[in-house]
Amino acid sequence: MFANLLPDPLHPAVVHLPMALAVLLPLFALGALIAIRRGAAPRAAWGVTVAIAALLVASGLVARETGEDGEERAEEVVPEAAIEAHEEAAERFVVIGGMVLALSLVGLRRDRIGAGARIATTVGTLAVFAAGWSVGEAGGELVYRHGAADAYTEPGRVGGVGEERD
Numbered sequence: 001m002f003a004n005l006l007p008d009p010l011h012p013a014v015v016h017l018p019m020a021l022a023v024l025l026p027l028f029a030l031g032a033l034i035a036i037r038r039g040a041a042p043r044a045a046w047g048v049t050v051a052i053a054a055l056l057v058a059s060g061l062v063a064r065e066t067g068e069d070g071e072e073r074a075e076e077v078v079p080e081a082a083i084e085a086h087e088e089a090a091e092r093f094v095v096i097g098g099m100v101l102a103l104s105l106v107g108l109r110r111d112r113i114g115a116g117a118r119i120a121t122t123v124g125t126l127a128v129f130a131a132g133w134s135v136g137e138a139g140g141e142l143v144y145r146h147g148a149a150d151a152y153t154e155p156g157r158v159g160g161v162g163e164e165r166d
Helices: 018-038 042-069 080-106 114-145 146-154
Strands: none
Touching: 018 042, 018 080, 018 114, 042 080, 042 114, 080 114, 114 146
């Protein structure tokens, strides 16, 4: 019933959330550090960072799964090595995101360990950003250099997606 409501392919529709969160997470972590330094309750201020990190990991897992679902079809038009590079970058992104999420949870503590974990997490968010950049760059290569979208277009259709190339 709901399958007809979802875009096909689903992967391009979901990958933007973890990429946006990879950009926003360092900003929210830094903002939380500043708020805590100015007197905000650590759990309340840092809790937003933890929530964003959790959403990043969850959405990254969904993006990875939807990418795996479309892999066979994309392999019809894209070199396998390019797909593997994107997959490996996506795996690194999720692993690094998971590590930063785990560290961010320690940052909920109100003691020195929590304070250190908040600083370490904030630094770690830069690794998440870099990993997100890498996976996005590899995905862009699939689409714009290797024509991955061609696996979903209808040859012969005129006037937009699927239009035959000269």
